[in-house]
Amino acid sequence: MDVVWEHREAIALAFAYTVLLFLIAGVGSTILGTLLAGMRVGPIPVLRWAGAGYVTLVRNTPLVIVIIFFRYAAPKIDLKFNFIDVVIPTGAGDIRLNNIFAACTVGLTMYTAAFVCEALRSGINAVPLGQAEAARAVGMPFGGVMRHVVLPQAFRASIPPLANVQIALIKNTTVAGALGVAEAFVRMRGLINIDATARIPIFIAFAAIFVVLVEIISFAAHRLERRVRVA
Amino acid sequence: MRRMKLGMTAVAVLLAGSLVACGEAGEDDDGGGGTGVEGAEPLTVEAESDCDGKFEEGSRMAELAEAGEIAIGNRVDQPGLGQQDTPDSVPEGFDIDMAKLLIADLCIDPESDAVNWTEAVSEQREQFLEDGTVDLVAASYSITDERRELVGQAGPYLLTGQQVLVPIDSEVESIADLEGEEVCAAEGSTSLENIELEGAVGVPAATYGQCAEDVVNGTVPAMSTDGSILRGLAQQYEGEVKVVGPEFSEERIGIGYSPDAPEMCEWINGVITEAYDSGDWEQAFQYHLGTEDEDAPEPPALDECQA
Numbered sequence: 094m095d096v097v098w099e100h101r102e103a104i105a106l107a108f109a110y111t112v113l114l115f116l117i118a119g120v121g122s123t124i125l126g127t128l129l130a131g132m133r134v135g136p137i138p139v140l141r142w143a144g145a146g147y148v149t150l151v152r153n154t155p156l157v158i159v160i161i162f163f164r165y166a167a168p169k170i171d172l173k174f175n176f177i178d179v180v181i182p183t184g185a186g187d188i189r190l191n192n193i194f195a196a197c198t199v200g201l202t203m204y205t206a207a208f209v210c211e212a213l214r215s216g217i218n219a220v221p222l223g224q225a226e227a228a229r230a231v232g233m234p235f236g237g238v239m240r241h242v243v244l245p246q247a248f249r250a251s252i253p254p255l256a257n258v259q260i261a262l263i264k265n266t267t268v269a270g271a272l273g274v275a276e277a278f279v280r281m282r283g284l285i286n287i288d289a290t291a292r293i294p295i296f297i298a299f300a301a302i303f304v305v306l307v308e309i310i311s312f313a314a315h316r317l318e319r320r321v322r323v324a
Numbered sequence: 325m326r327r328m329k330l331g332m333t334a335v336a337v338l339l340a341g342s343l344v345a346c347g348e349a350g351e352d353d354d355g356g357g358g359t360g361v362e363g364a365e366p367l368t369v370e371a372e373s374d375c376d377g378k379f380e381e382g383s384r385m386a387e388l389a390e391a392g393e394i395a396i397g398n399r400v401d402q403p404g405l406g407q408q409d410t411p412d413s414v415p416e417g418f419d420i421d422m423a424k425l426l427i428a429d430l431c432i433d434p435e436s437d438a439v440n441w442t443e444a445v446s447e448q449r450e451q452f453l454e455d456g457t458v459d460l461v462a463a464s465y466s467i468t469d470e471r472r473e474l475v476g477q478a479g480p481y482l483l484t485g486q487q488v489l490v491p492i493d494s495e496v497e498s499i500a501d502l503e504g505e506e507v508c509a510a511e512g513s514t515s516l517e518n519i520e521l522e523g524a525v526g527v528p529a530a531t532y533g534q535c536a537e538d539v540v541n542g543t544v545p546a547m548s549t550d551g552s553i554l555r556g557l558a559q560q561y562e563g564e565v566k567v568v569g570p571e572f573s574e575e576r577i578g579i580g581y582s583p584d585a586p587e588m589c590e591w592i593n594g595v596i597t598e599a600y601d602s603g604d605w606e607q608a609f610q611y612h613l614g615t616e617d618e619d620a621p622e623p624p625a626l627d628e629c630q631a
Contacts, residue, residue: 164538164543165534165538165541169541173542187525189506191506193506193527193538193544270511270528271511271528271530272530272534273508273527273528273529273543273544274528275525275526275527275528279511282446282511282512283511283512283516283517285512286446286513286517287470288470289471290474292447292450
């Protein structure tokens with residue numbers, strides 16, 4: 094366990110990357126996923142097809158290929174993220190949100206959005222048709238029906254699957270580790286390389302921190318579920 | 325059905341895009357020749373024919389010679405040291421030649437299917453030796469005290485140091501110029517650790533090929549690992565990248581063996597010493613790692629076997 098304690102600052106920095114990847118991709122995928130769900134249930138055929146096409150394309154592609162596309166194929170067609178360069182100084186070293194971080198975040202966001210869209214669509218399907226019809230009857234346009242009537246109920250119904258998607262996302266951030274972001278998984282492999290005699294304590298420590306992070310998300314989801322429950 | 329077809333086409337386009345990237349990273353345009361001195365002859369290793377009574381009864385070497393099969397842990401992505409193009413082919417490189425000499429000494433044909441070449445990435449190597457997945461590790465395996473607590477390491481048969489690979493038009497002259505800049509290396513490797521010790525920001529990648537791709541397309545300003553690997557990569561991307569700077573670390577590369585078979589150490593040292601004396605070591609070095617400007621260095625002195 095000594096080696097874990099000795100490198101606690103580096104480990105904290107690594108988990109900061111993990112959490113940042115999760116937060117940015119989490120918020121981004123929720124917004125993009127909601128738009129996609131809106132497109133898929135909306136009245137305009139072109140947008141419906143586009144939404145369905147996106148989900149089919151991205152959901153059927155392994156995450157690592159989606160990220161590799163943004164990391165190695167995109168720069169070849171001059172789609173680069175070099176304009177992103179944010180440095181957050183911390184006591185343990187800088188957190189650098191650079192072109193590599195951006196490419197990985199975009200990949201994670203686009204991939205997760207497809208799953209958010211489908212989780213949300215299941216929630217939309219759970220809203221009784223009469224709700225939307227009643228909203229239309231009082232003269233609301235499609236946007237108003239979605240914003241004020243359907244989506245609030247749909248989000249409530251889809252909190253458990255949405256939490257599932259976000260928990261999968263925080264674990265998926267380890268894929269970014271193999272593609273250039275120095276997040277937790279990379280630090281774990283590095284520590285094992287430094288001191289292979291301590292690999293079991295190192296492994297347990299990292300697994301335990303992941304369990305804590307996932308528990309925080311499920312706790313938050315649980316509280317949210319209780320809070321918005323219909324009495 | 326139409327929707328599905330559309331999706332599949334799009335997936336194919338996406339895949340093709342990423343495959344282009346991978347294809348170029350793994351391209352080998354020197355037509356099967358070595359990565360070292362031009363025109364150098366590859367080392368051919370022939371299996372010994374008579375192993376009856378050659379090894380002490382009950383030793384691991386006797387068991388392996390008797391079984392006629394051996395599993396080797398090697399690298400597949402380090403040009404010059406250990407590179408394997410397809411999983412079924414026999415890998416190539418300096419590490420591989422050392423392993424072949426050991427295999428041949430057990431009366432096993434190193435080119436045959438009796439040898440099971442297994443990719444062993446950095447953090448798998450100790451485990452593979454402990455649980456018996458492989459019998460020997462020849463995978464740019466640097467000798468450290470921590471590792472010797474877990475497994476046996478004989479050698480060193482090669483001394484290398486870490487250098488820097490940068491785009492051809494870069495003004496970077498050594499690792500000191502890269503303080504606070506991103507530098508790529510394989511995740512879980514000692515190279516990545518050394519980069520951070522020198523004050524640069526380590527960027528992890530799954531393979532060194534990916535790092536080289538990042539350097540070529542300008543995603544990172546440099547990558548760093550053993551000079552021998554970098555020179556191999558510089559040949560693949562000729563005209564696009566260059567190797568610069570003095571060596572800023574020293575790695576002692578050795579052969580890993582099972583902790584349960586300490587008798588293997590003397591045998592490994594014996595075979596390596598024989599290769600030193602016969603000139604096989606120098607020939608393999610020139611073919612895989614040599615440069616036109618310099619002669620092959622003196623082979624490094626081997627560590628004494630721990631009792």
